[in-house]
Amino acid sequence: MSRRSDVLEFAVLGLLRESPMHGYELRKRLNSSLGVFRAFSYGSLYPCLKTLVAQGWLTEETASASQDGPAVPLAGRRAKIVYRLTAEGKEHFEELLAQTGPEAWEDEHFGVRFAFFGQTSRDVRVRVLEGRRSRLEERLDKMRTSLARTRERLDDYTLELQRHGMESVEREVRWLTELIESERAGRDERPSGAAGSQETGGLPRDRDSTRPDPSDDTAN
Amino acid sequence: MSRRSDVLEFAVLGLLRESPMHGYELRKRLNSSLGVFRAFSYGSLYPCLKTLVAQGWLTEETASASQDGPAVPLAGRRAKIVYRLTAEGKEHFEELLAQTGPEAWEDEHFGVRFAFFGQTSRDVRVRVLEGRRSRLEERLDKMRTSLARTRERLDDYTLELQRHGMESVEREVRWLTELIESERAGRDERPSGAAGSQETGGLPRDRDSTRPDPSDDTAN
DNA sequence: TTCGTCATGTAATGGGTTACATGATTAC
DNA sequence: GTAATCATGTAACCCATTACATGACGAA
Incomplete structure (x- = not known):
């Protein structure tokens, strides 16, 4: 129950299904992948994460400076809190993914749902x-x-x-x-994972600029 | 000051500038003229009207059954409250109309502003x-x-x-x-009132269905 | 007389942002 | 050493909706 906003919850679960992350990064992904349609601030994200943990769908891992695999500069700043999807969380997300009622195609929801069509x-x-x-x-x-x-x-x-x-x-x-x-x-049926080939929509596609530019982020 | 939502306030003042109205009708006009972009419920409209009255921009006229001009069936149901724009209200609206900053072209505002371009x-x-x-x-x-x-x-x-x-x-x-x-x-300059001729945007325009249908209204 | 629409309101609730508080780490 | 960015949170507020309460009037 506990109608905690839906779309934020859905998006968080979906992103964490791909890989564990901490709040800060989560928000950035949120506002770039799905952000054309919606932007969230920490003021909503962090409380949401808390309730998801309470629900048993996420676990918090306080990764305080340890374990670095490759020669990557580092991945241990302060006491970052890494959120990881639990088995129940994954199951719950799967259920949400399967929904086809108004909760899937109304204005507020459709965008996020579409964004996770790769797993649908x-x-x-x-x-x-x-x-x-x-x-x-x-x-x-x-x-x-x-x-x-x-x-x-x-x-x-x-x-x-x-x-x-x-x-x-x-x-x-x-x-x-x-x-x-x-x-x-469409030919191939592959229910999850980001497949490689083009041809998602048979649409014209593509003709955009190319500029690296590490500037980003607005608000909060 | 008192940032009471802006767009609702603006729309109400604008509609009342055209003619006095009571709340119920106001809401219908609101949600059909401007409603493509925004819909309001009584829960926001009535309180807003109150504060506009308090501000001195509107007057309430409790038109309790009296005065009917033509053979119109009637215009005096219950104690309807007709809202009318005051001189200060008109002045205030004029000021709002003249604004050209972000408060005019941000997402939430642009639609309403455009809707009243006829008076701009x-x-x-x-x-x-x-x-x-x-x-x-x-x-x-x-x-x-x-x-x-x-x-x-x-x-x-x-x-x-x-x-x-x-x-x-x-x-x-x-x-x-x-x-x-x-x-x-554009040729003619006529700052207010709905002018007759076509050519507002030089765009193709027009090709829609025609069906009378007195069904309408959703919510609240 | 009952239903539909007109008509006016309010209290509870929801969903979110802003502003603030705090602090670690990196690049200059 | 200081600025920018990374990082986590909370409390106060804002705006609007929902659900509810009330009631008049017209038509079936």
């Missing part, structure tokens, strides 16, 4: 994408009828705003449709 | 649009460098999510650019 089985992926799409279509319907009822008393700018909003949603629907189709057409 | 002077409009655009470009930059730093350890889905996010932002930037250009090219 294909049929769940498809169901989540379809759920999301019909949610958006439903919303489009509402917007359209609402627009139809009010268009005459709205001025140009409000109208343009509405139009742009609808267009964005329509675009997202098309995106989802493409994803669904390419999931259906 | 052209140069303020342009400055707000430009501010918004550079904010988004800044964000794009961060996303790009962050992507460049992390792309190899991200799996396909995370990457696709990132890609889609960036594409959306890029699209919004293009939208803003078009709007800015058409503002610059």
